[in-house]
Amino acid sequence: MTQEELNKIIEKDSYLKERENPSSHDVALYLGEVNHHCPLCGKALIYREQKKKNRLFQIAHIYPNRPTIAQYETLKDVERLGGNSESFENKIAICLDCHSTQDYHTTVEDYNHLLDIKKRLLTESALNNAIRSLDVERDVSIVISRLTNISEMELADLNYEPVYLTNKFENSELLIKTRIESYVHIYFPYVRDCLKEIDGKNGFNQQVLAGQIRNCYLKMRDRSSNKSMIFYQMADWLKNKTQSTSREACEIVIAFFVQNCEVFDEITK
Numbered sequence: 278m279t280q281e282e283l284n285k286i287i288e289k290d291s292y293l294k295e296r297e298n299p300s301s302h303d304v305a306l307y308l309g310e311v312n313h314h315c316p317l318c319g320k321a322l323i324y325r326e327q328k329k330k331n332r333l334f335q336i337a338h339i340y341p342n343r344p345t346i347a348q349y350e351t352l353k354d355v356e357r358l359g360g361n362s363e364s365f366e367n368k369i370a371i372c373l374d375c376h377s378t379q380d381y382h383t384t385v386e387d388y389n390h391l392l393d394i395k396k397r398l399l400t401e402s403a404l405n406n407a408i409r410s411l412d413v414e415r416d417v418s419i420v421i422s423r424l425t426n427i428s429e430m431e432l433a434d435l436n437y438e439p440v441y442l443t444n445k446f447e448n449s450e451l452l453i454k455t456r457i458e459s460y461v462h463i464y465f466p467y468v469r470d471c472l473k474e475i476d477g478k479n480g481f482n483q484q485v486l487a488g489q490i491r492n493c494y495l496k497m498r499d500r501s502s503n504k505s506m507i508f509y510q511m512a513d514w515l516k517n518k519t520q521s522t523s524r525e526a527c528e529i530v531i532a533f534f535v536q537n538c539e540v541f542d543e544i545t546k
Contacts, residue, residue, distance in 0.1 A: 318375055336370055
């Protein structure tokens with residue numbers, strides 16, 4: 278293939294657009310998306326020395342907006358994200374070294390690796406957006422506060438016939454299944470009794486909250502089938518909403534609702 282032939286292909290390809298410099302707002306979004314660290318090597322993307330900030334990153338195209346002949350032939354059949362090459366979906370913040378490697382030593386494996394990272398980040402963002410609209414009664418923070426101070430003696434005095442969660446998880450989801458089952462078997466009766474105690478007080482309605490949690494899960498399920506990602510996003514949301522310092526306590530409460538209000542659907546055999 279000659280450069281002239283490639284130029285004609287690029288002109289006809291509606292996905293490939295002229296480069297657009299991202300605004301400062303866009304740059305902040307890209308940095309926030311990767312938590313200010315290169316998603317490929319883990320380096321910090323901004324170095325702060327006293328009052329000066331050094332920029333150690335570039336906003337890279339995942340699929341090049343103007344591929345070279347080698348890039349075009351290498352990436353001929355790959356998946357491309359977004360409506361065009363300048364879409365948010367086709368760009369990501371990475372460090373200068375990784376950007377150089379990505380640009381000049383492009384392989385299908387490296388491309389697909391970066392593409393998968395971006396797809397995961399987009400899914401996490403979609404799940405986070407789905408959960409933002411859910412509100413939670415302040416009284417749930419009391420439950421979380423109690424969980425951080427619970428004693429083994431208190432748990433031992435509670436009677437609970439465990440309900441198994443096996444039918445809600447595939448065989449490949451053993452880690453998250455085991456984690457949730459452990460929380461349910463140990464803490465379910467305690468969380469249940471705490472919620473019963475505050476039910477009907479100060480406008481708190483456990484059934485309303487259960488419905489909200491269930492609806493939130495349904496929104497997130499539309500965006501991802503990854504149960505681990507959904508579970509941890511919901512726990513993070515609860516931690517932020519209640520301003521709790523204990524993420525584990527928030528995971529325990531979400532595990533209660535996984536068991537008690539049909540978060541995660543039963544698998545059809």
